[in-house]
Amino acid sequence: MQQRITYICEPVQSELDQVTEMLREMSIVPSFERQGDMLRHLLTFRGKQLRPTLTLLAAKFHSHDPKLSILMATAVELLHIATLVHDDTVDKADFRRGRPTISSLWGRDVAVLLGDYVFAKSAAYVCDTNNVRIMKRFAETIMALSTGELREYLTSFDVAQTREQYESRISEKTASLFETAAESGAILSEASEAEIAALRTYGWNLGMAYQVADDILDFEGNEENAGKPLRNDLRHGVMTLPAILLAQEHPNERTIQAVFDHRNDVDKLRAAFERIQESPAIEQAYKVALGYCERARDSLAIFPDVPAKSSLLHLCDYSIRRDA
Amino acid sequence: MQQRITYICEPVQSELDQVTEMLREMSIVPSFERQGDMLRHLLTFRGKQLRPTLTLLAAKFHSHDPKLSILMATAVELLHIATLVHDDTVDKADFRRGRPTISSLWGRDVAVLLGDYVFAKSAAYVCDTNNVRIMKRFAETIMALSTGELREYLTSFDVAQTREQYESRISEKTASLFETAAESGAILSEASEAEIAALRTYGWNLGMAYQVADDILDFEGNEENAGKPLRNDLRHGVMTLPAILLAQEHPNERTIQAVFDHRNDVDKLRAAFERIQESPAIEQAYKVALGYCERARDSLAIFPDVPAKSSLLHLCDYSIRRDA
Numbered sequence: 195m196q197q198r199i200t201y202i203c204e205p206v207q208s209e210l211d212q213v214t215e216m217l218r219e220m221s222i223v224p225s226f227e228r229q230g231d232m233l234r235h236l237l238t239f240r241g242k243q244l245r246p247t248l249t250l251l252a253a254k255f256h257s258h259d260p261k262l263s264i265l266m267a268t269a270v271e272l273l274h275i276a277t278l279v280h281d282d283t284v285d286k287a288d289f290r291r292g293r294p295t296i297s298s299l300w301g302r303d304v305a306v307l308l309g310d311y312v313f314a315k316s317a318a319y320v321c322d323t324n325n326v327r328i329m330k331r332f333a334e335t336i337m338a339l340s341t342g343e344l345r346e347y348l349t350s351f352d353v354a355q356t357r358e359q360y361e362s363r364i365s366e367k368t369a370s371l372f373e374t375a376a377e378s379g380a381i382l383s384e385a386s387e388a389e390i391a392a393l394r395t396y397g398w399n400l401g402m403a404y405q406v407a408d409d410i411l412d413f414e415g416n417e418e419n420a421g422k423p424l425r426n427d428l429r430h431g432v433m434t435l436p437a438i439l440l441a442q443e444h445p446n447e448r449t450i451q452a453v454f455d456h457r458n459d460v461d462k463l464r465a466a467f468e469r470i471q472e473s474p475a476i477e478q479a480y481k482v483a484l485g486y487c488e489r490a491r492d493s494l495a496i497f498p499d500v501p502a503k504s505s506l507l508h509l510c511d512y513s514i515r516r517d518a
Numbered sequence: 519m520q521q522r523i524t525y526i527c528e529p530v531q532s533e534l535d536q537v538t539e540m541l542r543e544m545s546i547v548p549s550f551e552r553q554g555d556m557l558r559h560l561l562t563f564r565g566k567q568l569r570p571t572l573t574l575l576a577a578k579f580h581s582h583d584p585k586l587s588i589l590m591a592t593a594v595e596l597l598h599i600a601t602l603v604h605d606d607t608v609d610k611a612d613f614r615r616g617r618p619t620i621s622s623l624w625g626r627d628v629a630v631l632l633g634d635y636v637f638a639k640s641a642a643y644v645c646d647t648n649n650v651r652i653m654k655r656f657a658e659t660i661m662a663l664s665t666g667e668l669r670e671y672l673t674s675f676d677v678a679q680t681r682e683q684y685e686s687r688i689s690e691k692t693a694s695l696f697e698t699a700a701e702s703g704a705i706l707s708e709a710s711e712a713e714i715a716a717l718r719t720y721g722w723n724l725g726m727a728y729q730v731a732d733d734i735l736d737f738e739g740n741e742e743n744a745g746k747p748l749r750n751d752l753r754h755g756v757m758t759l760p761a762i763l764l765a766q767e768h769p770n771e772r773t774i775q776a777v778f779d780h781r782n783d784v785d786k787l788r789a790a791f792e793r794i795q796e797s798p799a800i801e802q803a804y805k806v807a808l809g810y811c812e813r814a815r816d817s818l819a820i821f822p823d824v825p826a827k828s829s830l831l832h833l834c835d836y837s838i839r840r841d842a
Binding site for chain 2: 226228229280283284302303304306307308309310311313314315317318320321322324326329330332333334336337339340341343344345347348
């Protein structure tokens with residue numbers, strides 16, 4: 195798995211290293227040592243860096259000032275990190291990527307304020323690109339991300355959700371940032387409007403595929419490979435695509451409702467998981483993810499066969515991998 | 519009191535009404551009714567609107583497109599509201615301006631996510647000014663605000679704080695936004711660099727005076743007039759200027775330390791309040807506020823005597839009023 199992501203990153207590895215260096219520099223805050231400690235904890239051992247990789251690859255079709263795409267990739271990664279800090283606070287999660295979360299180490303209050311700081315810092319990097327169009331898209335993206343999270347929170351423990359509601363929710367909470375990551379790379383490399391639109395479509399569809407696959411992983415994945423606790427969504431009352439498809443197919447069945455009615459009953463939770471795992475809902479959901487992947491792939495047709503395109507095509511497969 | 523602020527706002531009243539209208543429009547979110555309900559709760563019955571008034575007055579020295587300063591004033595007010603939502607979450611405050619807070623009505627998790635949305639919306643309004651210089655200042659301001667709040671949180675219940683530490687903390691958590699509010703009004707009205715610098719200095723000093731006065735109010739104010747609970751800072755472990763001055767004058771006295779050592783002991787809290795109220799520390803702190811006011815006033819010397827200048831001069835007195 196690690197090998198596959200290394201191959202995908204290859205055309206932009208030196209830029210990714212500079213993103214890492216910029217994040218390292220950001221965590222040195224001489225005037226406020228404890229804030230620096232927290233930032234170092236947050237910025238070391240980061241994840242797969244899918245989003246900054248996407249920005250850098252999207253910028254690779256035209257020669258451009260690499261400083262701009264590196265700034266933007268750093269901003270995109272920081273925005274993702276800021277949302278994780280606040281999400282972990284809301285979800286009361288103790289671990290993320292195998293390490294204790296900010297809220298579990300320093301408390302939820304610190305996590306709220308440190309998250310705000312990281313949001314603002316990400317916006318500051320975007321400002322350094324001097325590109326007003328991208329600044330607007332970035333602000334809209336933060337609005338979409340927080341709206342999606344709020345929607346997920348407010349609809350939790352409600353079985354009666356449609357696939358359309360699920361899709362607009364994950365569009366906001368996940369695909370919006372993938373979309374902006376790809377679009378901004380294209381804009382900063384001075385791609386044509388047709389190319390910008392194509393990469394924007396690619397990013398959105400990739401994000402949708404990634405989130406559907408991630409939600410399937412919660413049902414069938416291996417915790418050690420995934421690097422995070424699984425079997426979480428139903429327990430937190432979050433209806434994802436497999437659960438929605440099962441509920442739509444069997445409107446009178448109460449397996450999931452029983453989990454929400456008896457929130458600490460592990461037998462009811464196990465029964466619901468087994469029911470979904472054995473039902474066709476998992477394969478149906480996987481087909482939905484494949485559909486998004488296909489549309490992401492198709493949108494790249496206008497680009498020449500260069501290494502960045504090859505990486506973006508592989509990123510489609512990677513985003514819906516089932517071996518995690 | 520209400521009369522005095524009406525007089526100050528007079529030169530920009532029609533613009534302020536348009537800020538109110540923009541905020542009303544923002545709280546209509548047809549696709550997500552519950553988010554709209556929350557925004558309406560947040561945006562109705564707002565406070566004194568000092569910060570947007572400051573932006574609009576600062577823009578009044580040169581004729582300019584009023585849309586720009588109205589956009590910016592709206593952004594400044596929204597940014598202030600977003601910080602209040604997160605601060606109330608961190609402070610576990612149930613009431614603000616006499617009304618229940620978002621976190622007390624919908625829970626702290628909702629408050630975190632709704633606050634993020636309002637932060638992003640404020641940035642989106644700034645982007646609509648199309649002014650990169652202001653966008654950068656705005657992002658830096660959010661970083662300063664969250665750093666100041668984090669610093670206050672992390673230094674709570676620590677008696678050994680210097681006046682310098684206090685001043686750099688309130689510079690971040692309060693004066694930074696007053697500074698940006700005034701500076702951005704100046705920039706958008708195409709003022710000269712000397713005028714921009716003068717209004718920036720004015721805003722920062724006004725913010726410092728305002729916060730010192732607000733901290734004095736916590737010791738000697740009347741809750742009904744202030745519209746918020748007082749006698750709060752020491753109880754939450756926050757060392758403000760009067761407490762710091764007393765502790766510096768009497769390094770061996772343990773009146774404040776006793777409050778922090780016995781956090782639920784109301785007698786110790788009352789003793790500390792009486793001690794500070796009767797000491798010269800309150801008057802000494804008030805002199806510090808007056809000093810900031812004086813410097814704010816002085817920085818306006820370069821402007822002609824127009825109604826906006828008269829309002830800004832009155833705003834200095836208003837910000838350190840003692841009759842609240």
